[in-house]
Amino acid sequence: MILYRYVNKKFSNQYKATIGADFLTKEVQFEDRLFTLQIWDTAGQERFQSLGVAFYRGADCCVLVYDVNSMKSFENLNNWREEFLIQASPSDPENFPFVVLGNKVDVDGGNSRVVSEKKARAWCASKGNIPYFETSAKEGTNVEEAFQCIAKNALKSGEEEEICLASRISPVPSDRFWFT
Known part of the structure; x- marks a missing residue:
């Protein structure tokens, strides 16, 4: 849903869980150049794990x-x-760009939250200072900012007109929306 929010600027309660993988594109302007983001949303469920190599x-x-x-x-x-x-076998795994999004910060006014921002930031710091954003696909909170960071990091690793992003989204649904 977070990808749908970013690409289409909308939220839908009718969104269905990803089965295998989904693909979205979006054109973005960055430093006076136009790029096409290719966004591959791979399902988080373990049964789809073997599909990763084809998308990563x-x-x-x-x-x-x-x-x-x-x-x-x-x-x-x-x-x-x-x-x-x-599965992706990047040439420089130690410096490959990752971005982490803690999503659904809007649920229950934050009362059902179990992972603190501090804990998430500590995990990101321990993995080489991965950029971290707290987001809400439903409300649109920090979605645009997160994807600006994602695009910037992707551009550092590939200076092509098309940027390919792989995403892995939590398979655990909340009581309000389903994520894959």
Whole structure:
């Protein structure tokens, strides 16, 4: 849903979970040049893990999205990051750009939150100071800012007209919307 929010500037309660992978594109202006972001949304469920290699190779940035209301999705960040590095086989894994999004900060006015911003930022710092944003796909909170950072990081690793982004989004749904 966060990708749908970014690309279409809307939220829909009718959004269906990703099965395997989904693909979106968006043209962005950066430093007086026009780029096309290719955004691959891969399903977080373990049963789709083997599909990753087909989508991760050639990625210029990887976005890891977890649900701030689910400790399980936060705990999956390590596995998703490692899985991406194994399957994508980037030439410089130590410096490959990642961005982490803690999504669903709007749910229940923040009362159902189980992963603190401090904990998430500490995890990102321990992995080489990965940029971190707290977002809400429903409200649009920090979505544009996060994707500006994502595009900037992707441009550092690939100076082409098309930028390829791989994302792994938490498979744990909240009681209000489904994420893949």
